Amino acid sequence: xxxxxxxxxxxxxxxxxxxxxxxxxxxxxxxxxxxxxxxxxxxxxxxxxxxxxxxxxxxxxxxxxxxxxxxxxxxxxxxxxxxxxxxxxxxxxxxxxxxxxxxxxxxxxxxxxxxxx
Numbered sequence: 469x470x471x472x473x474x475x476x477x478x479x480x481x482x483x484x485x486x487x488x489x490x491x492x493x494x495x496x497x498x499x500x501x502x503x504x505x506x507x508x509x510x511x512x513x514x515x516x517x518x519x520x521x522x523x524x525x526x527x528x529x530x531x532x533x534x535x536x537x538x539x540x541x542x543x544x545x546x547x548x549x550x551x552x553x554x555x556x557x558x559x560x561x562x563x564x565x566x567x568x569x570x571x572x573x574x575x576x577x578x579x580x581x582x583x584x585x
Contacts, residue, residue, distance in 0.1 A: 531582060534582050542579075543572050549565060571585060
């Protein structure tokens with residue numbers, strides 16, 4: 469790679485620009501295609517991350533509708549998703565959802581606590 473020196477030292481960006489101009493048309497096209505592929509991957513990742521954040525927000529919105537004293541059936545209807553975990557501890561049934569680590573605790577069939585871990 470050629471280097472370009474100035475009053476602020478060597479700049480690789482300028483050097484890359486000089487080399488880019490020297491590349492053949494085929495090499496330039498391959499380079500541009502590679503950059504486009506990277507941009508597509510970045511956009512895809514952005515879409516996935518945005519989607520996952522929206523799913524988490526939807527769960528927060530649904531959980532904000534819960535009230536202590538509700539039955540398990542009422543909670544499941546509001547949340548709208550099947551829990552990913554179910555356990556009983558000291559007579560308390562605990563349902564868990566992977567999205568955002570949400571949970572709901574029931575005692576005697578009634579909601580006593582809910583939220584995120």
